Amino acid sequence: MRRNAVIATIQRDGSYSLEPAAVQPAPAGGTAYVMPQQVADAIVRLEVRNIQADETLAAAQEQQTALIRQMSNSQKSIARSQALIAEALQDIAQVLRGRRHPEPELTPRQLLTAWKSENLVFTEDIHAVAAYLAPALVRGEASYRMEDIATRTGLSPSRVHDCLHTLLKRGCMRQTGCAVDGAPIYVLP
Template identity: 45%
Template structure:
């Protein structure tokens, strides 16, 4: 089996030499170098799949069935086993071939070419038509002898028909142009890949720098969050301390009020003071400034005109509808404005308030 190449295959010993070089002949017909098996008799057989692919057949087996005569095609296994024997048929796989592969002889190849619609096959078909026409008219077709010295075995070489030679030249030129275009395309593709790789390299470097910067920013944010956490802890501690100081100052102010009440001499009797007059006096001195304070004062005034008052803030809140914190603030306001004073602590820890 001769592989696809540009070198003519060697003829088997004792075989008749081809008048036209078989490689050029097949190349003119198919536009490509195809593999072939040359029998000892000099008959050439070609893989139908090689021929069909280069001639543009989508389904090679169907093309062989439609265009090739039954005596012009055989399976490779039967062909080799018939000619060479069983031992040689076992070595077919070493040539990249399968026993089931369909093979066509030169007549079958020409039949496939005649059934092909590719424009490249037109010169070959024209020459075949000329051969048939010449034989029908003259009774024979003769090739012109080639202007070369006879070969050592005494045979004579013949000229390639002009149509076939022109087809070979066109196909060779087309292949050369295709090779050149392919080489240019490969160079452009390599250059494009190089530029793409450089661009990807720059992008990768930029991503690396960005990741490093993001890492540093994340570290800085982490340290900032830790610092803010410590600041919040310190602010919380300071707020607790300030609250404690306020409580101490409040208790100190209450104690000072108690001491001042104890040291102040007793005033005239207030048996004639009424709750309405007491509230009017507080309003005249602008001591009651809001409705909430007035409500608490109106609740405490009737009890204050009769003596000390054990003030339960919860009860005042229930009676006035104010919140407990608001009642506490109002009581502190009355104490600070001098409307009443604390005279100590009674049973159950309740503060005792009296008029100043």
């Protein structure tokens, strides 16, 4: 019976029932009922759908497992890459630390003598500022505020500014930036 007929019967009678199946003896004893062909076909179709759904689910689970395995391998690869990067950064930091505080190949006195011989330091006030900066410059970098240099050399801040400008202009040193406290950072060229 079709679906619409089943619905109409339920609405008219308040229930629906199948025609009684023929009774046959069961092979193991007892009673067995004959299943109508439509019900048997429906059960077969449902079973086929269940098998297809199981196969689809199994394929999806295989894909999921493969993706998880791939993600795990990718994460291991990323972790290895990060470890290599960390090692490289540590090596770079060691090199930079070594450059920042190397054993001076040049002494402050040799630096000042070289500047004088090239006629780069020509007045006493410029020499005083250069002499104050030279020990730090030969070690890597000098970072002093102008007021500190003025206090140590006895020069006015404006004169210290002029002396620093002259040393920069003549190529005795160069400025590479500023420290956290705002002091300029000077290095040898």
